[in-house]
Amino acid sequence: MKTADCIKSSIIKRRGIKGHIAVDEIGLPLESDWTKKYYADVYEITTDKKVIIYEVKSSKQDYRSDKKWQNYLNYCDLFYFVAPLNVIEIIRAEVPSHVGLYSYDNSYLVCIRSARKHKENTFTEALKKKLQTQLAYRFTKMHRERLSMAKEVE
Structure with missing residues (x-):
């Protein structure tokens, strides 16, 4: 498995343990052209309905x-970079302080800096919904696929 896939899997598992919904590769429609999309590496909704995007490097x-x-800042309440520690140190020196940082090492995620809501965030309730x-x-689709695979194993 590639490093990026391992990181995504670790984030999704960790967020799921907390009761949050997190999936990878969610399309984020461009407000200027709804036919085009950005793809968030991991997109999470917390139990208190905050939206968090994790960009994996x-x-x-x-x-x-x-x-x-x-x-991506306009599609979430909080934004994090997740990367191996040597990469996080470079990112830390270059991104604004409201951007959160997680380091990744052998399936472990460590929060280096908590994300804060960006002042100029234009994330609307309509887009959030x-x-x-x-x-x-x-x-739901992912859950159905897992159930189907489990039945095939039986």
């Missing part, structure tokens, strides 16, 4: 080549 090159992460509906659909 597996290497320095992966981080340096990403120019779209700031667009649309994305929550999309997430609920994806989560």
